[in-house]
Amino acid sequence: MIVTRFAPSPTGRLHLGHAYSAIRAHDLARSGGGQFLLRIEDIDGTRSRTEHVETIMADLAWLGLAWDGPVVFQSARLALYQGALDRLREERLLFPCFCTRAEIAEAMSAPHGPANVYPGTCRGVDAAARMNEPHCWRLDMAAAVARTGTLDWTDRGETIVAVPEQQGDVVLARKDAPASYHLAVTIDDAAQGVTDVVRGRDLFEATHIHRLLQALLDLPTPRYHHHDLLTGPDGERLAKRHGAPTLAALRESGMDGLALADDLRRGQLPNGAFHT
Structure with a gap:
């Protein structure tokens, strides 16, 4: 059975790039009758915010993405x-x-x-x-x-x-956190039985480290699917620091989330403002 996951950090609101990755992970699981999991990577205690967790869940529901089982929080897995x-x-x-x-x-x-x-x-x-x-x-x-x-x-x-x-x-x-991204994500994917990791190609290089940790800790190796990133008109990838429009803002503007999700599946983006 295919098991995928979406694992955002609650340090800000989700944008279209997050939506694209979540949709791909969700659809891969559903295409094989598998499970789509939601994990909140809140190990950074100084930047994680509860209100962002609530917004993440609302955004996914607005897009028509339902996850299986309880939401897992990294802060409970130290x-x-x-x-x-x-x-x-x-x-x-x-x-x-x-x-x-x-x-x-x-x-x-x-x-x-x-x-x-x-x-x-x-x-x-x-x-x-x-x-x-x-x-x-x-x-x-x-x-x-x-x-x-x-x-x-x-x-x-x-x-x-x-x-x-x-x-x-x-x-x-880290000095300010009990585990780095590399360690936490590798352990969590194995513990949750993730068979297929769907994420942006910006994390491709990190996979070299994750594969090594899997071998050192006797953990299984999932299949990886690193996809292209969504970028803005300036060619920069969509990111919080670049002022990408948030899903919450689009949702509050009255946009149809289900229609947006279908557009992203077809490679179409709002008003043609962004491209892959």
């Missing part, structure tokens, strides 16, 4: 993330990092330094005397890749070879 972190620490695959963003940016800008990749400053450092300082936990990428060997996944029917080492020692537990 013990699962902690268990995974404990396991990786015990296997010596994590190390604490005390670097500030400014220190990392300075190291990355140094001559002959790694481009856009954490330079490994804290790897191998004796941190026992510093554990009372703010720190995140990073994956020792070299050790992790040596442990798993070559990995791949299926993306829209194509086999993709994972190259997580290109992203360096990624953060799995």
